[in-house]
Amino acid sequence: xxxxIQSPRHLIKEKRETATLKCYxxxxxxxxxxxxxxxxxxxxxxxxxxxxMQSDKGSIPDRFSAQQFSDYHSELxxxxxxxxxxxxxxxxxxxxxxxxxxxxFGPGTRLTVL
Amino acid sequence: AQKVTQAxxxxxxxxxxxxxxxxxYETRDTTYYLFWYKQPPSGELVFLIRRNSFDxxxxxxxxxxxxxxxxTSSFNFTITASQVVDSAVYFCALSEARDxxxxxxFGPGTRLSVLx
Numbered sequence: 001x002x003x004x005i006q007s008p009r010h011l012i013k014e015k016r017e018t019a020t021l022k023c024y025x026x027x028x029x030x031x032x033x034x035x036x037x038x039x040x041x042x043x044x045x046x047x048x049x050x051x052x053m054q055s056d057k058g059s060i061p062d063r064f065s066a067q068q069f070s071d072y073h074s075e076l077x078x079x080x081x082x083x084x085x086x087x088x089x090x091x092x093x094x095x096x097x098x099x100x101x102x103x104x105f106g107p108g109t110r111l112t113v114l
Numbered sequence: 115a116q117k118v119t120q121a122x123x124x125x126x127x128x129x130x131x132x133x134x135x136x137x138x139y140e141t142r143d144t145t146y147y148l149f150w151y152k153q154p155p156s157g158e159l160v161f162l163i164r165r166n167s168f169d170x171x172x173x174x175x176x177x178x179x180x181x182x183x184x185x186t187s188s189f190n191f192t193i194t195a196s197q198v199v200d201s202a203v204y205f206c207a208l209s210e211a212r213d214x215x216x217x218x219x220f221g222p223g224t225r226l227s228v229l230x
Contacts, residue, residue, distance in 0.1 A: 033217055033218075035217075035218075041222075042205055042220040042221060042222050042223050043159070043205070043218070043220050044220075045217035045218065045219070048216075048217055056216065056217055058217060088157055090159065092218075102164055103209075103218060104161070105151075105158070105159040105161070107157070107158045108157055108158060108159075110157070
């Protein structure tokens with residue numbers, strides 16, 4: 001079965017650079033979530049989109065922005081990168097028609113900021 | 115506000131021992147979902163179980179079992195006859211029951227080390 005796809009899987013950037021992470025949800029899933037997991041931390045919710053509209057917002061820095069496109073894939077744009085942005089970034093997707101919230105997580109993108 | 119507590123930061127057991135990972139949650143909602151995820155050293159989040167707040171039946175899946183007690187707001191996870199491959203960080207998570215877009219709140223995780 002198709003799973004959530006994230007690209008790239010690994011990314012190395014310098015401070016103050018920009019990074020774009022991509023997420024391709026499971027086909028027919030209409031909701032996408034982004035989470036940030038720092039070293040030794042639990043995943044922290046950043047933002048979610050339902051039917052291409054932002055549905056919820058967590059602890060996402062102002063330097064980050066995200067959107068969901070017409071084909072339901074999502075991109076997380078991160079500017080003015082800081083050392084503290086080094087983390088594992090997970091994307092998850094779900095289908096609202098299930099009647100319960102079951103999120104399928106992608107493999108994550110490991111971002112390292114030098 | 116929702117909150118998930120996993121009081122055990124790290125647990126070490128010897129192979130074949132049983133181990134229980136504790137999870138206590140807080141929510142004002144009457145309908146919600148609880149989850150357990152496993153995160154092996156490779157980093158991916160592996161789904162283990164989902165339980166909704168109306169279903170307090172305990173569940174067993176192979177060597178894994180879960181004990182959901184609404185009265186104490188706990189959703190504990192037991193691994194029977196642990197194996198080295200069970201070594202991972204285990205997260206308990208909580209989600210409100212909403213139509214869409216409801217994020218997960220994760221606990222801090224418990225790092226389980228199973229020694230040979």
